[in-house]
Amino acid sequence: MDTTDYQLNWTVQLRRGWLELCVLNALAGGERYGYDLARTLATLPGENVTEGTLYPLLSRLRLQGLVATRLEESSGGPARKYYALTAAGRHALEKMNKHIEDMVEQTRRLREHKERK
Amino acid sequence: MKNWTTAAQRCFEDYCERRRADLLKAGADPDEVFANWRAHIGEETAARPGESVNAEEVFELLTKLDVPVEPPAAAPATGTPAKPAPKPYRINIAGLILIGLFGVFLPALTLIVEGLTGMCASIIFDPLPTWLHAVGIGLVPVALFLTLRTLRSPERPLWKTTGWLSGLTMGIALFYAFMFSILTPFACMGILFMGLGFLPLSPLSALICGVFLRIRLAGVTRKEARPRPAPLWLTLPLGFALLVLLALPEVLTQVGVGMATTGDREARVRGLELLRRFGSEEELLRESYLRRNREMNPLDLLVGSCYPAPPIEKVREVYYRVTGQPFNAVRPPVLRNQRGGLLFSENEWDFDQAGDRVAAKLRGLTLEQSRFDGKVEAAGGTAYVEWTLVFRNAAQVEREARAQILLPPGAVVSRLTLWINGEEREAAFGGRAEVREAYQKVVARRRDPVLVSQVGQDRILVQCFPVPRDGGTMKTRLGITVPLTPAPDGLYALALPRILESNFGLAASLKHNLWLEGAALQPLSGAGAQLKNSAEGSRGDLPGSAVEEPLALAIQDSSPAKTVWYRDERAPDKPVIVQQLVPAPRAAPKRLAVVVDGSKAMQKNAEAMRALLAKIPTEVKAQLFLAADRVEVCAPDKLHFAGGCDNVPALLAAWDWASEQPGGAVLWLHAAQPLESEDTEALLQRWQRRPNGPPLYAYQFGSGADRISEKLASTENFHALAVLLGAGKDLGQLFELWAGRGTPQRWERVKLEGAEPPAGAVEGSSHLVRLWAADEIQKLAHSRKKEDRARAIKLAQTWQLVTAVSSAVVLETAEQYRAAHLTPADPSTTPDIVPEPGTGLLLLCAVLLLLLWRTFRRHAWRLPFVR
Incomplete structure (x- = not known):
């Protein structure tokens, strides 16, 4: 396998779970509507988050009970759907953040141990 | 918020449909995601110029969604590869032909044939009693066609519509398959042995096709994550229940008729109440004309097992008891025979022809002209009125005109004529039975009689046959001797005869020309009656409907004498008949x-x-x-x-x-x-x-x-x-x-045997004797002695009266009269509206004629043409 292909595949797999964490973290500060969320996530460097990916993800999170939605009329455009974390979502986010920090920490330790050798 | 163009909408929907399966696989709710994308595009385009969102914009934004998109037809070409068109679902050509034939064509054909001919309605039961039934049945082939189309042409699928329709129409097909279930084995045998019988099988074939397509539809929607069809447990019973609901009034009508014709009076009353509350008047009317075969469908069988089908006369009686009008007083229902012709058309056979009932109104038969001529003898307390009636028949068959007429109180028919070949012919008066027999014989030979018979107190039945077809007319005249009736305020009134019941209508232009001589008259009752009084008498035109209501004319400025007399010249002893006003x-x-x-x-x-x-x-x-x-x-x-x-x-x-x-x-x-x-x-x-x-x-x-x-x-x-x-x-x-x-006062008429008239009495007319004769006949008619009845008939024949024992008939030829042992009235003995000549005047005329004859005989040899 070409190393470039291998890296691309690895990045896709990593990003799948990573994107969920990003979305939940983006909502940790308060409710946001879909378009706003999409704009914000689109600015993340290297993630290339598109609406084609984001909205199905948001729908899945809602079906899993991690986020809740509400509609609000907008004067300028279509009605906006606001997303907010549910209690379950907050609890899940807490655990996910802790888990990712642990993983990063373990990866860092492994790398430092190799360098000492 | 901007509107979307149709092309934009189509572009978006196509994209969404292609993403549905992926989204479901990813655990998302596709419809929610589509709504979000739509909102997202709305947000993106809100700030852009233009009043609507077009297909190019949607295409552009969709391409950013990280999924390959097919460009819209007018959209600029991009590098995005087009997704190949979806393949048709698995209905092969054989399946398509079979379902098209037995699921779409056959039910549609059945509906059209039944709608046009009423074939099933005429022999089994009516599958289309209302237009709602027709719509329900029509939905079956439509639903099957749409389901086929959705499965075969996924570019424009109608998932939701077909989902609902397929279930509903399976319920409808199930209902009709159930209704035709008794015929199904016979239809199968018919197909096997004769190639006939497809039509009764069409509900079953549609049901089988519906089940097959429904299974396919459910499979495809599940496999491809399409919208699931509405559940069968809801739609099928709904379709079935709708038909049951529509059939309910019909079933309840049959149950009600069954109850209303039982021997138990209380059950009959409950049946009538049920029919008035829940029954179908239309169904009841249909049953009054045509009893359907009760063994042809399960519902009828069920009702028939509880309540055996009553005779049609009983159903007709129930119709009257429920609605308050006789079944034949309303327009007949549209019932067709097996060839599609109307069972009760304008030219239907008149089953009551020559009978003794007026029965149903016949279309095309009208009273076209009518006139009343008469003479009032105010002092004598009598009047004589002639009512001339001209009937017209627009139908294509000859008709008998029949009417029950209410005579003025105490009046009697004393003359009857009929115009045959333009000549007025007098009637023969005889016993009721022999006269009716003569009439029926002549009607059977389709000649020209008219019959008048009494059917109750002051009620007569008039029958004229044949009123020629295709606009032909028939003219007859009734002469009625009328006693003046005491009216309010000390007045005396002349009541006119009126039609109680008839089998003909009144022509739109009908007016009754009235001309009565002998007294000034003013309407006492009768809407729209206006008369002009002059020296000649009272004249005026009455509106056509005036003869269907009471109409009485008050005698002005004169009243009857207390005692009136007239000699009975037709009796051997020539007695004097005296009429007196006595206290009632x-x-x-x-x-x-x-x-x-x-x-x-x-x-x-x-x-x-x-x-x-x-x-x-x-x-x-x-x-x-x-x-x-x-x-x-x-x-x-x-x-x-x-x-x-x-x-x-x-x-x-x-x-x-x-x-x-x-x-x-x-x-x-x-x-x-x-x-x-x-x-x-x-x-x-x-x-x-x-x-x-x-x-x-x-x-x-x-x-x-x-x-x-x-x-x-x-x-x-x-x-x-x-x-x-x-x-x-x-x-x-x-x-x-x-x-x-x-x-109160009333008339009393007595015969003074061989006596001279009472002193101070006023001489009346022969009508006085006719009224006395009518009184006598009525008394004799109640007698049980045979000779009294014979005397009554003899008296009626002598004075040419229609009474309880005698009738009048006009026949066409002398031979017919001879065959019936009847003699037509001598015109010189029938009443007329011109004043009757006194006896002295008649003798003078006779002497003059005799002298003239003798002179002629003496000088006849001088005339060139006498040999």
């Missing part, structure tokens, strides 16, 4: 049972009747019996009306109550009674076995035949009250008399 009995009954007809036709008279009942003298003990479905004893303010009620049970109860003590009477206020009652004999028995029992005074509101009065007319205690003013106003006069106010 005025004693009020001590007990008065008032029977009010509870039929719907009386509703409009309710207020007038309550006001009338309040006028019954207080010294008369009155009891009100309402002849509803059950006999009710009630107060005047509790009267209620529905349907057509049998009045006889109430009359029986009233008779029993009134006869409890001496001096009782029954007053019967009623509308038309087109049906006889099963209790009529019991009623007759009461009056016949107790001749001194309570008298019955009957007063009819409105027009229409009265079969009960026709039966009761043979009893001496029955008195049909004269209807001069109508709507119950005449009864006020009766109550006034019972209260002791007014001086």
